[in-house]
Amino acid sequence: MRVACLQENLAKGLAMVSRAVATRSALPVLANILLRTAGGELTLSATDLELAIGYRVGAKVDEDGAITVPARLLAGFVTSLPPERIDLAVDVRTKSLNLRCAQYETSIKGIDAVEFPLLPAAAPDDPVIALAPELWREMIEQVTLAAATDESRPVLTGALLRLEGHTLILAASDGFRLSVRSAELPREMGNVQEVVVPARALQEVGRACQEEPNEPVAMSISAQRSQIFFRAGKISLVSQLLEGSFPDYSRLIPTGYVTRATLDTAQFRDAVRLALFFARDSANIVRLRLIPAGAGPRGQVQVAASSAEAGSHVGQLAAAVEGDEMSIAFNARYLLEALNVIHAEQVTLEATAPTRPGLLRPAGDPTFLHVIHVIVV
Amino acid sequence: MSRTILHLDLDAFFCAVEELRDPALRGKAFAVGGQPETRGVVASCSYAARRHGVRSAMPMSRALRLCPGLLVVRPRHGAYHEASQQVMERLHALTELVEQISIDEAFLDVTALPEPGEAIARRLQARIRAELELPCSLGVASNKLVAKIATDVGKASARGDGPPSAILVVPPGSEAAFLAPLPARALWGVGPSTAERLAALGIATIGDIAAAPEAELVRAFGKNGYALHRHAQGLDDSPIVTFHEAKSMSREVTYARDVSDERALRRTLDELADDVAQQLHAAGKGGLTVKLKLRWPDFTTLTRQESLPEPACDAAAIRAAAHRLFDKTWERGKAVRLIGVGVSGLMDPLHQLGLxxxxxxxxxxxxxxxxxxxxxxxxxxxxxxxxx
Structure with a gap:
């Protein structure tokens, strides 16, 4: 292999694919990145056998070839090189990758490319869904925050991806909160399809969308092989799907409310962030009081937190409050994480009882909802 | 305006209660505590036993070597608790400003009472003697620090075979002079290691500490240097604390014989966790941190703790955390001398509901x-x- 590319492009690609490198694996080659040239392109790949990320680097290829080299060393090293042209060559005899950049000459020991697992590719006849990267990114951000991080119910570490008619739905729940986001599809899908995608893979897709903001991001699902593929510009991503069926979440979404507050999203977010300083020592508990307009023209939402050691804090936010006065307590971190991904100017909070889950939605936007269960004292 | 603080200490309290139960013990050398063969320690000892060098907190086996005829009396904590409560009731009848610091010790702030401190102390001592047949000693001073030391000095200088029943008054203005000749060890916060380091600086008495430049003490002891310097001059403005919010709750046991059987250890863990849960329950609190304490036969002690996502108050959650900590700390077959379970980070119990x-x-x-x-x-x- 003999190929030349720019340090900047190679560094970017290495950083991206490094995220799929196995951190602890019995297979040494999985700690490496595969560099391969074919069809006049240099491709970088890494995988931990659950997730694989590939990246096409703009390059001038003189001679085809392939090698794998340790990911951490290569990525760290290339990032530190000066922003100039890098010449790469594989020494087949010593199984090493030679790099020349500016005044530096380097040889990095690798492992033969044949040792690297074959990465699955999307079948050409799998139906493809292409959506704007910004939409993918927002959907993924809004949903994956609710996915479980502990493995006690593996299926909950993923997000449900459901295709039905003209709609794509992403949903995730760690048992304490639930995020559901829907989007309109450009064309109608055939049969209803449901798969569970690891939240980690989706988060990488979100990152890829940020990297490649200019072209639609394509997704296809291979149901038989239980894999999902994404392509975002130079980046390709394959993930294994999670086994098991996602529990029916529809019954968790409160229907109707006793009290509904509509308030400024940014103000609410700031108030919860401030309350968190005092909630930290007391299991993150933040107490909300939804007070309908009585004597005054408008209602208010009080956001209060206290701890025996730190002290106490209360914020008073102007809000439109319908229904009965209600006191309800949440984990401030859950509330803040949800408010961080609601981009509408106003947010509504619906509550049925201090012992029932609360429902957050961006005002006037039916495509996103977030359910948080309460803390009871 | 200067305050008037009384410090009251019941003389050989457990022994005094035992003598009420069994008057035959009067004048005899006896100690309340655990049996020597089960590694018992002396909880309290009679004045006759003290003359042989027996002291509280001493292993009972050693006390018996010092005083071969020593009678060992099994403690009856219920009775002590009850007697203590009766004493405290009499203190509370005098003023609300009572700070109980242990089962047999309390501070009182009597500044607001019309009589002089000494008269109040005499009356209190007489009343407790007459109504409860319990001897006590008192110190009277302008602050807690000096009042407590006054009690100790009063007791130590008492003559005779019986309980000291001392009363020592340190008039306002004479605190520093009173403290000056006493050994540095008598001061609050001066333990064996501080005393050793003070000695290395050529400081033997509280007067020496008061005379030492503050800067030198701060250099040697950091922040504590300031307190040391102030206390040595008899200055202390700490108030009477009438209410203590518990910061933690714990239970521990020392085994009569070292235990290395896993099932027995885990059974103890469960019992301790249940006890702590009951304490929490009684206080209406939950705890965010569960702590395990283990002591090996060579007395090395280690504690490990785990934070919980929400305050636990039920036995099951505390048990589970204690066992997880035990799994991480204990190696199969290792002998354990003491085992304890505690909960801290106390707050109102709450519960995150799950969808x-x-x-x-x-x-x-x-x-x-x-x-x-x-x-x-x-x-x-x-x-x-x-x-x-």
Whole structure:
């Protein structure tokens, strides 16, 4: 292999694919990145056998070839090189990758490319869904925050991806909160399809969308092989799907409310962030009081937190409050994480009882909802 | 305006209570505490035993070597607790400003009372003697620090075979002079290691500390240097604390013989966790941190703790955390001398409800019903129990 590319492009690609490198694996080659040239392109790949990320680097290829080299060393090293042209060559005899950049000459020991697992590719006849990267990114951000991080119910570490008619739905729940986001599809899908995608893979897709903001991001699902593929510009991503069926979440979404507050999203977010300083020592508990307009023209939402050691804090936010006065307590971190991904100017909070889950939605936007269960004292 | 603080200390308290039960013990050398063969220690010893060098906190086996005829009396904590309460009631009858610091010691702030401190002390001592037949000693001074040291000095200078029943008054203005000749060890916060380091600086008495430049003490002892310097001059403005909010709750046991059997250790863990849960329950609190304490036969002690996502008050959660800590700390077959379970980070118990809990809607209704009951009949009418 003999190929030349720019340090900047190679560094970017290495950083991206490094995220799929196995951190602890019995297979040494999985700690490496595969560099391969074919069809006049240099491709970088890494995988931990659950997730694989590939990246096409703009390059001038003189001679085809392939090698794998340790990911951490290569990525760290290339990032530190000066922003100039890098010449790469594989020494087949010593199984090493030679790099020349500016005044530096380097040889990095690798492992033969044949040792690297074959990465699955999307079948050409799998139906493809292409959506704007910004939409993918927002959907993924809004949903994956609710996915479980502990493995006690593996299926909950993923997000449900459901295709039905003209709609794509992403949903995730760690048992304490639930995020559901829907989007309109450009064309109608055939049969209803449901798969569970690891939240980690989706988060990488979100990152890829940020990297490649200019072209639609394509997704296809291979149901038989239980894999999902994404392509975002130079980046390709394959993930294994999670086994098991996602529990029916529809019954968790409160229907109707006793009290509904509509308030400024940014103000609410700031108030919860401030309350968190005092909630930290007391299991993150933040107490909300939804007070309908009585004597005054408008209602208010009080956001209060206290701890025996730190002290106490209360914020008073102007809000439109319908229904009965209600006191309800949440984990401030859950509330803040949800408010961080609601981009509408106003947010509504619906509550049925201090012992029932609360429902957050961006005002006037039916495509996103977030359910948080309460803390009871 | 200068304050008047009394420090009261019941003389050989447990022994005095035992003598009430069995007057034949009067004048005899005896000690209340655990049996020597089960590694008991002396909890309290009679003045006759003290003359042989027996002291509290000493292993009982050693006390018996010092005083071969020593009678060992099994402690009856219920009786001591009851007697202590009766004493404290008499203190509270005098003023609200009572700070109980242990089962047999308390501070009183009597500044607001019309009589001089010494007269109040004499009356109190006489009353406790007459009504409860318990001897006590008192120190009277302008602050807690000097009052307590006054009691200690009064007791130490008492003559005769019986209890000291001392009263020592340190008039306002003479605190520093009173403290000056005493050994540095007599001061609050001066333990063996501080005393050693003071000695290395050529400081033997409290007067020496008072005379030392503050900067030198701060250099040697950091922040504590300031307090040391102030205290040595008899200055202390700490108030009478009438209410202590518990910061932690714990239970521990020392085994009569070292235990290395896993099942026995785990059984103890369960019992301790249940005890702590009961304490929490009684206080209406939950704890965010569970702590395990283990002591090996060579007396090295280690503690390990785990933070919980929400304050636990049920035995099951505390048990589970204690066992997890035990798994991480104990090696199979290792002998354990002492084992303890504690909970800290106390706060009102609360519970994050789960969306997938099969019966969350039912749980919600139960909670509402509980709340309604508590509103009507008080918080104690019903509480969350522990699933068995």
């Amino acid at each position: 997938w809990d099969r019966d969350w809607q039912r749980e919600g209704r139960i909670l509402e019903a509980v709340r309604e009951l508590q509103k009507r009949y008080g918080a104690d009418v019903v509480r969350r129990g522990a699933p068995e």
